[in-house]
Amino acid sequence: MTFIERTMPPAQPVYVMAKPPRDVAHYIAQQRRLLRINGSYGAERFHVTLLPLGERGSLSPDDLALIERIIAASRIEPVDISFNRLRGNRLAGTGMRNVKGLQHTLVSCLGAGGVALPQYRFDPHLTLAYGVPPQQSASIAPIGWRIDALELIVSHHGFGRHETVCRWPLTTRQLVLPFTA
Numbered sequence: 001m002t003f004i005e006r007t008m009p010p011a012q013p014v015y016v017m018a019k020p021p022r023d024v025a026h027y028i029a030q031q032r033r034l035l036r037i038n039g040s041y042g043a044e045r046f047h048v049t050l051l052p053l054g055e056r057g058s059l060s061p062d063d064l065a066l067i068e069r070i071i072a073a074s075r076i077e078p079v080d081i082s083f084n085r086l087r088g089n090r091l092a093g094t095g096m097r098n099v100k101g102l103q104h105t106l107v108s109c110l111g112a113g114g115v116a117l118p119q120y121r122f123d124p125h126l127t128l129a130y131g132v133p134p135q136q137s138a139s140i141a142p143i144g145w146r147i148d149a150l151e152l153i154v155s156h157h158g159f160g161r162h163e164t165v166c167r168w169p170l171t172t173r174q175l176v177l178p179f180t181a
Helices: 003-007 022-034 060-071 097-112
Strands: 013-018 048-055 081-085 088-093 125-127 137-147 149-156 161-169
Touching: 048 097, 060 081, 060 149, 060 161, 081 097, 081 125, 088 149
Parallel strands: none
Antiparallel strands: 013 048, 013 149, 081 088, 081 137, 088 125, 149 161
């Protein structure tokens, strides 16, 4: 380790994420074990990254407050997400149009509110482990949940920890009529 590496603070990237409910995260961890994928990555850190926002040190308290206000005022509705494919050490899915729509709305709201966003190619997935992925790809029984909240997360690299800065529940605004056949 060089002098610069010893004196540099660890990376603290900030993200907007969707995290599975605790029971779903526990189920995913069980499935990961059955698939013989390294389990050192804690289930409490399972997530879908919707948008990276930059390093904590480059975002001022005013920047974070603006992001919080914009997301709190946005009209982002809950959507279902489902993974049906294992690709290496990641869960992937088909039919992610609603999830991509949620992410697009998030980007549009933040951009319209004046938040400078990094370039990001959104590919909805959930990482099961870090490191060299196993060379496996397979169909799996669907694993999913309803994304009913977004979280502003600081990832403490090297410490294996996510810090939740803010959480926004998503509310269904569209009235659903109970038609019967």
